Amino acid sequence: MTKRLRLIVLLGLAIIFCLTMVFLAINSFSASPWQDWQTKYFQAQIEELQRTMSIVQGEEQVKKLEQEIKAWQDKKPALQVIRLSNGRIERCTTCHLGIEEISAAHPSDSIGCTVCHGGNALSVDEQTAHEGMYGGGHPGQLEVARLSCGGNSEVGQCHSGNRQEADNQxxxxxxxxxxxxxxxxxxxxxxxxxxxxxxxxxxxxxxxxxxxxxxxxxxxxxxxxxxxxxxxxxxxxxxxxxxxxxxxxxxxxxxxxxxxxxxxxxxxxxxxxxxxxxxxxxxxxxxxxxxxxxxxxxxxxxxxxxxxxxxxxxRVKSSPPPDKESLETRWQNVYSPGLVFTKCEVNxxxxxxxxxxETMGDGEMYSSEWKALKIQCRDCHGSTVSKPIEWEITDKSDMAWVEARINPAFPSLEMGDVILKTAKGEELAYVRQEDGKWFSYRKTNGEKYLIPQVIDSQCRQDPDKQSSDDCHKCHDVSKDKPSSGGE
Ligand code: HEC
Ligand code: HEC
Ligand code: HEC
Ligand code: HEC
Ligand code: HEC
Ligand code: HEC
Ligand code: HEC
Incomplete structure (x- = not known):
């Protein structure tokens, strides 16, 4: 090889090296992580549609899916902006594309993300955006709940500092x-x-x-x-x-x-x-x-x-989730083996x-579970000498009125409806009196149950002995098979 040729080769290599470096630099700039996350999200949508494609029948269906897949394939990453009702903007969804709506009561298009999470709303750099997030991304932690859940938003004061104590969870x-x-x-x-x-x-x-x-x-x-x-x-x-x-x-x-x-x-x-x-x-x-x-x-x-x-x-941990489990596995899973319970305690x-x-506190500090407990068997079943306490809804400021609207499984509540009040004064908005009978609607799925009353039954309880231990002496269905005990 002549000296000259060697020089040309070297020069060529140098140019290639420089071009590569420039290309890499441009590339790392234009493919900054937020674009990668979006591309991954598009890819996930495509894969999902392809899975559906393998099971659908009919030309029309297939064509529709193909079009949808094509639309995702053509999509280019773009900055995402949430415009809040106060005019401010947030960019968190630029990376967190497709994240579930947190709840109907907290619509992200008007309250955004940082009201609960903190962080830097405008940044599209992962580290900067996350700086100062409440609880490091877990806003429900009690140490930070006053800022995250308790703060105030455009809609007003949240779950702390309200006039009504019950609103200050x-x-x-x-x-x-x-x-x-x-x-x-x-x-x-x-x-x-x-x-x-x-x-x-x-x-x-x-x-x-x-x-x-x-x-x-x-x-x-x-x-x-x-x-x-x-x-x-x-x-x-x-x-x-x-x-x-x-x-x-x-x-x-x-x-x-x-x-x-x-x-x-x-x-x-x-x-x-x-x-x-x-x-x-x-x-x-x-x-x-x-x-x-x-x-x-x-x-x-x-x-x-x-x-x-x-x-x-x-075995319990590998069981299907509660909406998919059989009555039999439910009966095995709810309580530790050997515990005594009644049918309603597991159904x-x-x-x-x-x-x-009971679950979220009442402002008092108690020294034992037994002192903190509110509900009693007789609140729902009455006793041989008493019936459950009736409470008529006459006012929209009633706690029950609000609760019935938060849970979609509750049947609609009208003025004049009669609900149950516990002996300790709490309203159970999902326990209703209808045609003189008491019914309970399950909070998770709205399922309706008739509540059998002691006063109409052959129950042999002593009306002064009302702890669950007293009842469990006769009402122990833990040994029953679901087929004979459940419905
Ligand atoms: C540049 C992309 C990017 C942006 C912008 C971004 N995030 Fe994230 N976020 C991520 C990634 C990636 C993770 C997963 C981190 C991991 O692997 O633990 C994450 C995780 C989280 C988590 C879970 C925390 C945890 O412990 O895992 C929360 C909450 C969160 N982000 C909220 C936000 C909020 C609120 C904003 C806007 C202020 C935001 N993010 C903006 C990329 C981003
Ligand atoms: C009403 C309050 C609230 C709002 C509004 C909210 N989040 Fe969250 N977010 C939470 C809570 C509570 C968690 C659960 C944290 C956990 O699992 O530890 C969470 C968790 C997350 C996580 C971790 C993944 C997960 O589901 O656990 C990410 C990411 C996240 N939020 C991003 C966002 C983004 C982006 C927005 C805006 C579009 C947003 N959040 C709006 C309360 C909220
Ligand atoms: C030990 C479980 C538990 C914890 C922890 C908990 N909650 Fe609750 N929460 C409940 C239950 C049970 C209800 C009542 C649901 C119903 O009546 O339908 C409820 C209801 C609510 C409601 C609906 C209105 C109401 O008061 O009935 C809000 C809002 C609420 N909780 C906020 C919070 C906040 C904020 C925190 C954290 C500071 C929190 N909860 C912690 C169990 C819990
Ligand atoms: C994070 C763990 C945790 C979760 C989740 C939890 N509990 Fe508890 N619960 C406890 C502990 C611990 C105690 C005992 C506290 C003590 O005695 O100091 C307790 C006590 C109780 C008590 C008796 C004392 C009281 O405050 O009334 C009831 C009733 C109760 N839990 C119901 C529930 C219900 C209903 C849920 C689901 C909505 C629930 N718990 C979810 C940990 C938990
Ligand atoms: C929130 C209301 C409520 C409370 C509180 C309650 N129950 Fe029930 N109970 C029901 C409902 C609803 C049914 C019918 C549903 C079912 O069959 O599971 C029922 C059914 C029963 C039955 C008849 C079951 C059978 O075998 O036919 C007994 C006995 C009973 N409960 C005892 C108790 C005892 C003991 C307690 C206290 C530990 C209690 N209940 C607390 C609502 C309640
Ligand atoms: C000495 C035994 C004994 C004790 C203690 C006892 N019961 Fe009963 N109970 C019965 C018998 C017997 C019946 C009628 C047979 C049946 O329906 O299961 C009955 C019936 C009932 C029924 C009606 C069931 C239906 O399907 O109509 C309810 C509700 C009930 N008891 C609740 C309770 C509660 C709550 C306690 C505790 C405060 C309690 N019982 C304590 C023996 C007892
Ligand atoms: C049918 C109504 C009913 C259901 C369902 C029920 N409980 Fe209870 N629970 C009671 C009653 C009533 C008491 C109070 C017993 C008494 O007065 O002697 C109690 C007591 C307790 C206690 C305190 C005493 C103890 O036995 O440890 C805890 C903790 C508790 N329940 C947790 C739970 C949990 C967790 C679940 C769900 C797995 C549950 N309960 C389901 C009615 C119920």
């Missing part, structure tokens, strides 16, 4: 046993002889996890922290072997699968990463499985502070009996 929840675990703290200290009688050791907003040395440095202390306080993630602890960041309001209102993984349409969320609800969706239609992410998982030994998982947990969901004040 964020403030109320700071007093709920499930948020503070004040019951576990008080009762275990009592049982270990540290407080007599049991007493509440916390102020609203404090949790048992904040309480220094609950066992006066005894050996049970680390086990109490790990097995009792941390095991359910309402206060920011972790479920055994799982990383769970969704806690606080989310632990009831965002439904999750046992793995806590996301199954929705937003392609940015990794499918295998734990710590999310199944879909971007808030609900008051809470099935028993959600409550049982913490309840009915096993037993606590109060003397040693050990947690013993229920023996059939693996209905927890929230069909346990009221909003």
């Amino acid at each position: 964020v403030d109320l929840l700071t007093t709920a046993l499930m948020a503070s675990k004040g019951g576990e703290l008080s009762m275990t200290r009592y049982m270990h002889g540290l407080d007599i009688p049991p007493r509440v050791l916390l102020d609203p907003g404090e949790t048992a996890a904040d309480f220094p040395a609950p066992f006066n440095q005894r050996g049970e202390e680390p086990k109490f922290q790990q097995n009792c306080l941390a095991v359910c993630h309402l206060t920011g602890g972790e479920l055994l072997g799982q990383e769970v960041q969704a806690n606080g309001c989310e632990s009831c209102h965002v439904l999750s699968n046992p793995q806590h993984t996301y199954e929705g349409k937003d392609v940015t969320i990794p499918r295998s990463k734990s710590g999310y609800g199944m879909s971007h969706s808030l609900t008051v239609q809470i099935p028993y499985t959600q409550c049982n992410q913490c309840h009915n998982q096993g037993d606590y030994k109060v003397d040693t502070m050990d947690f013993i998982p229920r023996s059939d947990l693996d 209905l969901d927890c929230v069909d009996c346990h009221t909003r004040q």
